[in-house]
Amino acid sequence: MACRYLTASFDDERQLVRTSVGWDYQMSTEGQPDYGAFMYQIREANKESENIIDFGCKTSNIICNTLFVTVFVGLSMAVPVAMVSVGVKYLEDCPKEPRIPIYLLVGGCFGMIKLLSTLWRNIQTRRYQDIEVVFDDHDSDGAFANTTYRTMDTILFLFLIGWQIAGTYWTLHIWTPHFEQLLHEPSNWCDKTVYMFTVYQLSGSYGVMVVFILVLFMLMCCQRCCYR
Structure with missing residues (x-):
């Protein structure tokens, strides 16, 4: 009888602790504002x-999983769509550097x-609070999907970085070209729309990168100082 009583008490206590932990987690994820949850995740990442x-x-x-970045990514879809449109429309209108429209077309598609992929x-x-819930590591298919996704995402990211560097070189290589076709040099020109659009697109991309790196650096410095 004593053994049964102790076993029942232990099970009840374990169930009570489990219920309490689940309730606390639910309150921490639903009851806190986004900023508080964001800073909490930063602090936990700092400790771990x-x-x-x-x-x-x-x-x-x-940072990439925040609501602000998700909305920003959704709005940024207009940029690659515009890149594809400009690249297709002006594909033959930059003989000075014909790879610029190709850069816009390929870069816009990828x-x-x-x-x-990032938005999804x-x-x-x-939705699931943790990406590991979407890809269950205990399931072989889920683990395969997780590994495949991460590998393809990394390859795509590295390709876009390399492609942007190539586009930067092609654009700056003919800095300030003739925007109208010349009679004595029919190939020494590039349409102003496609060229200036490429310049603005590259400038905006590098600007976003710089802002992201600065925010990341400030968060890292603040959390490291506070943790110490």
């Missing part, structure tokens, strides 16, 4: 990180794939 690089990767992932991932992450 092994080094500054690990913390930077975790912080970057947290950029749309990248943004759609962010929506799923916010």
Whole structure:
């Protein structure tokens, strides 16, 4: 009888603790504002990180999954669509550097794939609170999908970075070309629309990168200082 009583008490206590933990987690995820939940995740990432690089990767992932970034990614879909449109329309209108319209066309297509992938991932992450719920590591198919997604996403990201660097070189290589066709040099010109659009697109992309890096750096510095 004593053994049964102790067993029942232990089970009841364990169930009570489990219920309490689940309730606290639900309150922390539903009752806190987004800013509080965001800073809480940053602090937890700071505690769990092994080094500054690990913390930077975790912080970057947290930032990318925020509601602000999700909305920004959705609005940014207009950029690759415009790149494809301009690239197709002015494909033959930049003989000075014919690779500029190709850069817009290819970069716009793969950029749309990248943004759609990021948008889908962010929506799923916010819906299930954790990306690992979407890809169950205990399921072989889920693990395969998780590994495949991460690998393809990394390859696509590296390709876009390399493609943007190539587009930057092609654009700056003919800085301020003739915007109208010349009679004595029929190939020494580039349409003003396609060229200036490329310049603005590259400037905006690098601007977003700089802002993201600065925000990441400030968060890392603040959390590291507070943790110490």
